[in-house]
Amino acid sequence: MERCLKGVYRTFLANAKFVSAASAPHIAFMSTCCVELWGLDLGASYQHAFGAIRQLALSLRSALNMKTPDAYKEIYSWQGVNCLELWSKVLSAHSDKAELRPLVYPLTQLLLGAARLVPTPRFFPLRLRLIRALNRLAQATGFFIPVGPLLLEMLHWAELHKPPKGGSGASAPDLSLQLRAGKSVLRTTSFQEEVVLQILELLSDHLAQWSSCISFPELAHMVLLQLRQFSRNSPVERFRRYARQLVEAVDKNVVWVGQQRDAVDFSPKDVTKVQEFLRSESASGKAPLQQYNQQLVQRAMQRAALRATAEVQLKSKKGKRGASSDSDEEDEEVAEALQV
Numbered sequence: 071m072e073r074c075l076k077g078v079y080r081t082f083l084a085n086a087k088f089v090s091a092a093s094a095p096h097i098a099f100m101s102t103c104c105v106e107l108w109g110l111d112l113g114a115s116y117q118h119a120f121g122a123i124r125q126l127a128l129s130l131r132s133a134l135n136m137k138t139p140d141a142y143k144e145i146y147s148w149q150g151v152n153c154l155e156l157w158s159k160v161l162s163a164h165s166d167k168a169e170l171r172p173l174v175y176p177l178t179q180l181l182l183g184a185a186r187l188v189p190t191p192r193f194f195p196l197r198l199r200l201i202r203a204l205n206r207l208a209q210a211t212g213f214f215i216p217v218g219p220l221l222l223e224m225l226h227w228a229e230l231h232k233p234p235k236g237g238s239g240a241s242a243p244d245l246s247l248q249l250r251a252g253k254s255v256l257r258t259t260s261f262q263e264e265v266v267l268q269i270l271e272l273l274s275d276h277l278a279q280w281s282s283c284i285s286f287p288e289l290a291h292m293v294l295l296q297l298r299q300f301s302r303n304s305p306v307e308r309f310r311r312y313a314r315q316l317v318e319a320v321d322k323n324v325v326w327v328g329q330q331r332d333a334v335d336f337s338p339k340d341v342t343k344v345q346e347f348l349r350s351e352s353a354s355g356k357a358p359l360q361q362y363n364q365q366l367v368q369r370a371m372q373r374a375a376l377r378a379t380a381e382v383q384l385k386s387k388k389g390k391r392g393a394s395s396d397s398d399e400e401d402e403e404v405a406e407a408l409q410v
């Protein structure tokens with residue numbers, strides 16, 4: 071079984087170096103097969119997964135220590151990101167297996183570190199992918215993973231506080247087919263709107279996981295403050311409206327949890343009763359924020375369907391012009407970010 075896992079993983083690595091609209095379904099199918107295989111022999115799966123995650127961690131440490139553009143590319147490549155997503159899917163699918171649970175913490179730290187490696191707007195598509203993997207891991211394991219700061223940092227991007235330039239009639243870019251954005255599209259309306267929508271969707275998904283937690287009002291406090299600030303300062307009315315809608319949904323959930331919390335007859339030290347608080351409501355999806363999050367999921371699926379019917383392939387178009395100079399500018403930007 072060990073030889074089988076190694077062979078399958080090598081094949082996955084060989085096919086995960088590039089992602090396009092044509093290859094994405096193939097890679098997704100391969101990752102699904104890997105998830106199934108890694109659930110057959112948990113002892114062998116743990117040994118192999120431990121080695122693979124350790125190798126990714128060494129690459130991240132090398133990038134942090136060397137602080138050079140070449141070092142970060144081992145992590146900020148399609149192969150590196152696809153591997154991180156694969157292990158997130160494996161550990162999420164088998165979160166109930168005691169043999170694999172010890173790997174959740176190191177993988178979480180690895181994903182958080184990779185998301186912060188190069189904190190520049192051009193790599194927002196990559197950061198969003200990693201945050202989505204963290205949300206998946208948190209939902210499957212029941213562990214709290216602090217993705218809120220990663221998302222709220224993105225709302226402080228200076229360009230989101232200026233009127234966008236051009237691209238208002240263009241179709242929304244498919245961020246799932248790119249790791250970094252071209253410098254020419256950063257200030258376009260279509261790109262900024264898609265980034266804002268995905269930030270708010272991931273933030274809603276993160277908070278919805280804890281929408282029935284007894285400490286939700288405290289958890290949501292800082293998020294609400296920064297969302298309100300963004301809804302006041304953004305120069306784009308649509309962005310302000312999106313943020314206000316999420317604020318309203320979170321506020322409703324805070325009131326709902328507060329009302330239920332006022333009626334309890336136990337103290338915080340009663341751990342068992344705290345854990346049982348609103349458990350049935352959470353399982354049935356009755357929390358206001360859970361219901362709002364489902365609406366956002368449906369809207370995201372509709373946007374994806376529209377992109378598919380329009381057959382937008384922005385990555386291939388960008389690759390036909392200015393590839394070398396764009397790469398040089400990226401290396402300079404990354405070098406500056408790594409020195410911070």
